[in-house]
Amino acid sequence: SAHAERAANDIAAHLHPFTNLAAHPQVDPLVIERGDGIYVQDDQGRRYLEAMSGLWCVSLGFSNARLAKAGSEALHTLPCYHTFNHRSNAAAIALAEKLIAMAPVPMSKVFFANSGSEANDTAVKLVWYYHNAIGKPAKKKIIARRNAYHGVTVAAASLSGLVPNHRDFDLPIDRILHVDCPHHYRYAEPGETEEAFATRLADALEQRILAEGPDTVGAFIAEPVMGAGGVLVPPATYFEKVQAVLRKYEVLLIADEVICGFCRTGEMFGSTTFGLRPDILTAAKALSSGYVPISAVMVSEQVHAAVAANSGKIGTFGHGFTYSGHPVTAAVALETLRIYEEEKVLAHVQSLAPQFQAGLRRYAGHPHVGEVRGAGLIGAIELAADPATRTPFDPAMKAGARLAELALQEGLIVRAMGDAVAFCPPLIITPAQIDEMFERFDRAMARFEASLA
Ligand code: PLP
Numbered sequence: 001s002a003h004a005e006r007a008a009n010d011i012a013a014h015l016h017p018f019t020n021l022a023a024h025p026q027v028d029p030l031v032i033e034r035g036d037g038i039y040v041q042d043d044q045g046r047r048y049l050e051a052m053s054g055l056w057c058v059s060l061g062f063s064n065a066r067l068a069k070a071g072s073e074a075l076h077t078l079p080c081y082h083t084f085n086h087r088s089n090a091a092a093i094a095l096a097e098k099l100i101a102m103a104p105v106p107m108s109k110v111f112f113a114n115s116g117s118e119a120n121d122t123a124v125k126l127v128w129y130y131h132n133a134i135g136k137p138a139k140k141k142i143i144a145r146r147n148a149y150h151g152v153t154v155a156a157a158s159l160s161g162l163v164p165n166h167r168d169f170d171l172p173i174d175r176i177l178h179v180d181c182p183h184h185y186r187y188a189e190p191g192e193t194e195e196a197f198a199t200r201l202a203d204a205l206e207q208r209i210l211a212e213g214p215d216t217v218g219a220f221i222a223e224p225v226m227g228a229g230g231v232l233v234p235p236a237t238y239f240e241k242v243q244a245v246l247r248k249y250e251v252l253l254i255a256d257e258v259i260c261g262f263c264r265t266g267e268m269f270g271s272t273t274f275g276l277r278p279d280i281l282t283a284a285k286a287l288s289s290g291y292v293p294i295s296a297v298m299v300s301e302q303v304h305a306a307v308a309a310n311s312g313k314i315g316t317f318g319h320g321f322t323y324s325g326h327p328v329t330a331a332v333a334l335e336t337l338r339i340y341e342e343e344k345v346l347a348h349v350q351s352l353a354p355q356f357q358a359g360l361r362r363y364a365g366h367p368h369v370g371e372v373r374g375a376g377l378i379g380a381i382e383l384a385a386d387p388a389t390r391t392p393f394d395p396a397m398k399a400g401a402r403l404a405e406l407a408l409q410e411g412l413i414v415r416a417m418g419d420a421v422a423f424c425p426p427l428i429i430t431p432a433q434i435d436e437m438f439e440r441f442d443r444a445m446a447r448f449e450a451s452l453a
Helices: 002-013 065-077 090-102 116-133 154-159 194-212 238-248 270-274 301-314 327-342 345-365 399-409 431-452
Strands: 032-036 039-042 047-050 109-113 141-145 176-179 217-222 252-256 280-283 295-299 369-375 378-383 415-417 420-423
Touching (some): 047 431, 065 327, 090 109, 090 295, 090 327, 109 116, 116 154, 116 217, 116 252, 116 280, 116 295, 116 301, 141 154, 141 194, 176 194, 194 217, 194 238, 217 238, 345 369, 345 378, 345 431, 378 399, 399 431
Parallel strands (some): 141 176, 141 217, 217 252, 252 280
Antiparallel strands (some): 032 039, 280 295, 369 378, 378 420, 415 420
């Protein structure tokens, strides 16, 4: 069959990202051929409800005609041009203006890159550049969190706090440190309230800054909701307490909005939902509904002014990508942002969030569900062998992966991260489709339960 031939060619020629490479030759790859709305179809005609928006990105679904048209027109008008050395193009200019208008806190300028990883590497370099520019060259350490995911380029992988990002790559690089993540269910002491847990983490952050030396700590980076770490939603007062510490020691805050940005958590940015006031903000994924690779780094006037003044002394600001502000990706992103506004996507998300969150929380009493968590249209269900004692399943069981595989067989794409199963559906999902998503998941859960018996 055409699929069998494709699968063989895939195995022969394609080195896959984040894949067990030794096992790959024995695994029949899922070859996705097309998509419409919130559904995708494989090359054997099977249809799936894509409850992960691909990799948390296809916010407007898989068949948005306006985005296809914007991309096509841009390809016909000016398929490529750079923005180095005072060059620019209308789409990049309009996109930068629009992002500044939408930003959750006052932002001064926008830098463009192609991926979340590049945006975060850019943020790291801006922090370093900034502290050099203001005469504090020792203030270079960046504090990230365990279980964070910030990407795979060398600095972004170092910021990430997940084992596969570091192990075997000799990472993290020095100057990048990790503190505990705010997952109350997993890391709180017995009986510790969310508030007390948040206070303890903020105190630990302060102690770490003091131990390192405040003059050596330049920035703290956080995802408002930690995505790949398992959709970890912080305690209500966590960011308020953390930011009080950051202000005290003049440590910049980088908000990684690569997943949370653009309506996902029920506000335009996760920073608004969770009270972050970042100096630098990175965004990607839903910036273009995932249709083309583009990311953005927004910087405050404080950061920009110092960087620009220093550049005035040495000449060129020595950072930028060939495709920074690419006219095609910028045009598609600009159209994406227009659609969010014109089609009132944020209001749609806010109206659906209660149904989505209630649908998830129905699983809270399930005999093998430890925690249900989420905000807006993102959430996760964490399995447990014994929810009463929060005892996880034996990792060798791969319980989460097993449940995700059963869901796939029921025509539903969810993602297992350890034993947490994530949901991040396209923002255009309808109430009836949310019901359909949970009906399919019910069937997968019933089969998972039966498999344990
Ligand atoms: N930051 C976050 C929060 C992410 O979830 C991701 C990717 O999933 C990245 C950064 C890296 O983005 P990319 O894969 O586009 O490099």
